Amino acid sequence: MEKQPKVARVIGSGIAGIASAIRLVRKGYVVHVHEANTYPGGKLSEFHLGPYRFDAGPSLFTLPEHVHALFLLCGEDPDEHFPVLTKTESCRYFWEDGKQLIAHADPKAFAKAAEEALGEPQKNTLAHLALAARQYKATAGFFLERSLHDWRTYARWEVLRTLAALPSLGLTQTMDQLHRKRFKTAHMVQLFNRYATFNGSSPYKAPGTLCMIPHLEFGVGTYLPKRGMVDITNSLVALAQRQGVHFHFGDYITRIVHDKKRATGIEVKEKGFLMADLVVSNMDVTPTYRKLLPDLSAPERTLGAERSSSALIFYWGIKGHFPALNLHNILFSEDYQGEFEALFASKTLVEDPTVYINITSKDIPADAPKGCENWFVMINAPANDGQDWGVLRKWAKEAILAKIARVLGVDLAPLIEVEEVLDPVIMEAKTSSDRGALYGSSSNSALSAFLRHPNRGLLENLYHCGGSAHPGGGIPLCLLSGQIVGKSAPDASA
Numbered sequence: 486m487e488k489q490p491k492v493a494r495v496i497g498s499g500i501a502g503i504a505s506a507i508r509l510v511r512k513g514y515v516v517h518v519h520e521a522n523t524y525p526g527g528k529l530s531e532f533h534l535g536p537y538r539f540d541a542g543p544s545l546f547t548l549p550e551h552v553h554a555l556f557l558l559c560g561e562d563p564d565e566h567f568p569v570l571t572k573t574e575s576c577r578y579f580w581e582d583g584k585q586l587i588a589h590a591d592p593k594a595f596a597k598a599a600e601e602a603l604g605e606p607q608k609n610t611l612a613h614l615a616l617a618a619r620q621y622k623a624t625a626g627f628f629l630e631r632s633l634h635d636w637r638t639y640a641r642w643e644v645l646r647t648l649a650a651l652p653s654l655g656l657t658q659t660m661d662q663l664h665r666k667r668f669k670t671a672h673m674v675q676l677f678n679r680y681a682t683f684n685g686s687s688p689y690k691a692p693g694t695l696c697m698i699p700h701l702e703f704g705v706g707t708y709l710p711k712r713g714m715v716d717i718t719n720s721l722v723a724l725a726q727r728q729g730v731h732f733h734f735g736d737y738i739t740r741i742v743h744d745k746k747r748a749t750g751i752e753v754k755e756k757g758f759l760m761a762d763l764v765v766s767n768m769d770v771t772p773t774y775r776k777l778l779p780d781l782s783a784p785e786r787t788l789g790a791e792r793s794s795s796a797l798i799f800y801w802g803i804k805g806h807f808p809a810l811n812l813h814n815i816l817f818s819e820d821y822q823g824e825f826e827a828l829f830a831s832k833t834l835v836e837d838p839t840v841y842i843n844i845t846s847k848d849i850p851a852d853a854p855k856g857c858e859n860w861f862v863m864i865n866a867p868a869n870d871g872q873d874w875g876v877l878r879k880w881a882k883e884a885i886l887a888k889i890a891r892v893l894g895v896d897l898a899p900l901i902e903v904e905e906v907l908d909p910v911i912m913e914a915k916t917s918s919d920r921g922a923l924y925g926s927s928s929n930s931a932l933s934a935f936l937r938h939p940n941r942g943l944l945e946n947l948y949h950c951g952g953s954a955h956p957g958g959g960i961p962l963c964l965l966s967g968q969i970v971g972k973s974a975p976d977a978s979a
Contacts, residue, residue, distance in 0.1 A: 489752040491762040491977040494751050496738050498972045499527030501950035501963040502767030503721045506730045507555050508971025513978055519736040526718035527916045537802035537859045538679045538852040540714040543960055544843040546860060547701040549708050551964040559728055568711040569576040570848055575702040576813040592703045605673040613667050619699040660688040663696050675821050682865060684957055690929035709848055736755040741777045748947045757870060763946045765970055769953045770938040771919035785908040787938050792868035792922035794828050795909040797881050801860040802903035812847050816840040816892045831868040832879055840864055840888050868920040878906055925953030926977025940969045
């Protein structure tokens with residue numbers, strides 16, 4: 486009798502779910518991806534407002550090799566299917582006191598510009614970035630590319646390199662404390678403190694370990710897919726389909742069926758029970774347990790960990806062109822510490838927020854009509870805790886417009902042709918992110934990396950991937966979580 490092929494079912498088509506699907510089909514599984522939305526990508530999707538195109542979610546792209554790895558795994562040339570632009574600058578920074586800085590991608594050019602614009606000695610910047618590079622290279626293979634919950638991770642020789650780097654990682658100090666020691670100017674401290682937001686944390690609480698994050702921008706580089714950020718999703722979905730992965734949109738999963746030891750399948754609304762030999766949840770771990778596995782004893786310590794920050798985003802079609810701005814732009818608040826205290830302690834917004842403006846039409850002209858720009862305008866926001874988001878949205882828009890008027894000298898309101906808004910409540914509804922948190926749990930403690938949910942689930946054939954699982958949120962880490970799932974899962978022939 487011919488042996489039936491094993492079936493893997495992936496719940497959710499976020500970037501980690503797509504990556505997991507590709508890796509599982511390469512291991513011989515018949516792979517089905519079940520997505521509640523009518524489109525793939527989760528946060529990494531797009532929409533149009535009239536003639537304007539917007540990437541809905543993540544706007545910063547680093548470590549493209551993790552996307553390329555999936556094409557290479559399938560024997561395809563990534564440059565053929567996924568063209569990217571290498572940026573020569575990472576971001577433009579603006580302060581209320583009139584200081585401005587273009588952060589060039591080249592570390593030496595960045596250090597020189599920081600000395601000229603801010604008075605920060607070049608040696609300080611170069612020393613900090615060199616240390617960040619050494620720390621990243623010594624720890625990435627241990628903390629990011631393998632499961633922290635598998636004993637085999639600790640049996641590899643590379644762990645010795647990680648242990649040797651521990652004294653320099655600043656585990657007992659915050660990012661802000663380390664930055665204040667390394668930099669002379671308050672402007673430069675604030676600039677580097679912002680990297681805590683890359684995983685939804687506070688630089689006044691997050692451990693100094695995260696000081697290595699800037700290496701991704703200045704050591705590896707920043708990029709933009711030539712067809713927009715959504716092309717990360719679109720190109721990988723197309724790759725998965727060429728490999729035989731089946732995508733099912735509009736599939737609302739109601740339960741992961743199991744016999745207390747193994748998952749036996751999933752239940753889909755209006756379709757019923759679907760058998761599975763292996764299940765991957767790309768859904769946030771909290772709703773995975775609360776909604777899909779209510780009869781299992783949930784890991785309450787993990788689920789109860791402090792949520793990361795969220796975001797309040799205004800998508801504006803702007804009738805005008807602004808040469809002072811580029812793809813990535815930051816308008817800093819004057820009281821940065823107060824902003825983070827509001828986010829994590831008071832769980833509210835501040836009158837003077839830090840404003841991030843992303844304009845893809847700077848590099849992709851078709852994203853906006855001629856003479857116009859598509860502005861993705863974001864401020865950090867707390868996860869949803871029952872706040873009145875209707876009131877906060879209105880208040881935030883006024884604060885953002887006032888900030889832009891003060892810093893850029895522009896009355897923007899009359900130039901806004903179209904508008905859409907995304908807040909934590911809408912985010913949770915669209916992506917099932919617990920309380921709309923962008924990155925699952927925060928990294929506001931030295932042990933937070935070890936408190937993230939492991940990629941192996943409580944059932945022996947259940948796996949977890951995505952921003953709420955190890956190693957964390959953001960495009961590169963989500964792709965790595967898919968890599969860990971792919972390596973951990975047995976071959977279909979086993």
